[in-house]
Amino acid sequence: MKYLVTDPxxxxxxxxxxxxxxxxxxxxxxxxGNKWSNAFNKLVEDYLKSLYDVAYVASTGFGDxxxxxxxxxxxxxxxxxxxxxxxxxPQKTYAEYNNxxxxxxxxxxxxxxxxxxxxxxWTIVKVGNxxxxxxxxxxxxxxx
Numbered sequence: 001m002k003y004l005v006t007d008p009x010x011x012x013x014x015x016x017x018x019x020x021x022x023x024x025x026x027x028x029x030x031x032x033g034n035k036w037s038n039a040f041n042k043l044v045e046d047y048l049k050s051l052y053d054v055a056y057v058a059s060t061g062f063g064d065x066x067x068x069x070x071x072x073x074x075x076x077x078x079x080x081x082x083x084x085x086x087x088x089x090p091q092k093t094y095a096e097y098n099n100x101x102x103x104x105x106x107x108x109x110x111x112x113x114x115x116x117x118x119x120x121x122w123t124i125v126k127v128g129n130x131x132x133x134x135x136x137x138x139x140x141x142x143x144x
Contacts (some may be wrong), residue, residue, distance in 0.1 A: 001109045003084035003127055005069055006102030008044050008057055009078040010087070020044055041080065060116035061122045062135070069125055069132040072103035075127040080124055083113050116123055 111128030122135030
């Protein structure tokens with residue numbers, strides 16, 4: 001099975017993104033902390049599930065980042081990461097994202113997907129036997 005690992009802001013159109021932000025504001029009375037972030041993550045995940053049937057969403061913990069999994073780069077500009085089935089992504093988008101804004105990875109069918117947020121400063125993406133890079137506070141971010 002193939003999955004796309006990317007920031008959900010790249011696969012949710014701008015109008016819907018704004019609606020999801022507004023709804024998170026309403027649900028949390030404009031709270032800007034974890035309560036808002038958790039509500040927003042859930043709204044984005046539910047929306048992506050309506051499009052892709054399966055979706056995983058979490059905050060990065062770090063904010064904006066560049067990371068890699070299986071030697072493929074993915075980025076997050078909204079401080080979020082998502083994993084969705086790549087077979088449901090339109091072909092144009094598929095080519096655009098692979099190793100540019102997102103990573104398309106292939107794992108065995110029924111592989112587990114885990115967004116490990118146990119370190120509040122960094123989220124590890126685990127899909128089957130593949131894992132994104134861990135946090136290294138002494139490492140400079142690499143230019144792409």
